[in-house]
Amino acid sequence: MPSKAKCQFIVRKAELSDLPVLVNFQTRLALHVAGDPINRLKEEERERLMIVLRSLLSSKDKRIVVAQAPNGDLLGMGYVHIFKDQGIWEQAGEVKLKSAIIxxxxxxxxxxxxxxxxxxxxxxxxxxxKHKAYELILEYATANKEAAATWTSLGFVPTGVRASAFTEVVQEKLGKRR
Ligand SMILES: CC(C)(COP(=O)(O)OP(=O)(O)OC[C@H]1O[C@@H](n2cnc3c(N)ncnc32)[C@H](O)[C@@H]1OP(=O)(O)O)[C@@H](O)C(=O)NCCC(=O)NCCS
Incomplete structure (x- = not known):
């Protein structure tokens, strides 16, 4: 593994020719998040991802970036899209709130x-x-320790909690209440 000083790469906008590698990255990310290293992607899902990614590349308010080593290998990817939220309050008038989802x-x-x-x-x-979105939003699984460490070190703080429960657990709790 190269040292920090010796690791050379450029960061650039993703291109059509990157698509197969991007699908590979996304597949491995899904396996990483699910903690399941043995699954293989269905062919139809690979094709769907290729179509989705291709459309993202040409969208003005979406950006995929890749890091590329001098030998051409892609080392990583990241994606952001601009989310516009029409103001819902009378006092806010026509103000549109913009966030960037990573x-x-x-x-x-x-x-x-x-x-x-x-x-x-x-x-x-x-x-x-550039798109006047001054807030960045993302989600990560609390079990994903390296993601948690990365986001924390880069200034992100948790603002919500996604909770889940098996229905039978909730039924049991409800059964104990009047
Ligand atoms: C999360 C991930 C993208 C970080 O990429 P990376 O290139 O290693 O991140 P960087 O080298 O820029 O690290 C930035 C800082 O984050 C923190 N950090 C990153 N990985 C860390 C780890 N494993 N443990 C502790 N801190 C970590 C450090 O503070 C680091 O700075 P430092 O190395 O100078 O101390 C990478 O670990 C990854 O691809 N993980 C698997 C996919 C994933 O979980 N994606 C996020 C889903 S939300």
Whole structure:
């Protein structure tokens, strides 16, 4: 594994020719989040992802960035899209609130802790600000310790909790209440 000083890469906007690698990154990210290393992606899902990603590449308020090594290998990806929220309050008038949603973040295991994601985030934040979105939003699983450490170190603080329960657990609790 290269040292931080020796790890060379550029960060650029993703292109059509990157699509197969991006699908590979997304598949491995899904397996990583699910904690399940043995599943293989269905062919129809691979095709669907290719179509979705292709449409993202040409959208003005969406940006996929990749980090690329000097030999051409892609080391990681990150995605941001601008979310416009029409103001719902009388007093706010026609003001549209804009946030930037970050998703699909992946860095190849051998190149982690080398600043690759930090460099990609710089591009994503710049893109958000260019679109006048001054708030960045993302979700991560609490069990994903490296993600939690990364987001915390980069200034993100949890603002909500997604909770889940089996219906039978909730039924049991309800059964104990009058
Ligand atoms: C999360 C992830 C994208 C971070 O990418 P990265 O290129 O390694 O991140 P960076 O090198 O830019 O690290 C930035 C900072 O985050 C923190 N950090 C990153 N990984 C960490 C880890 N495993 N443990 C503790 N801190 C960590 C550190 O403060 C680090 O700065 P430092 O190395 O100077 O101390 C990468 O670990 C990854 O791809 N994980 C699997 C996919 C994933 O979980 N994606 C996020 C889903 S929400």
């Amino acid at each position: 998703d699909d973040v992946w860095v190849e295991p051998d190149f982690r802790r080398l600043g690759v994601f930090t460099a990609m985030l710089r591009e994503l934040v710049t893109f958000a600000e």
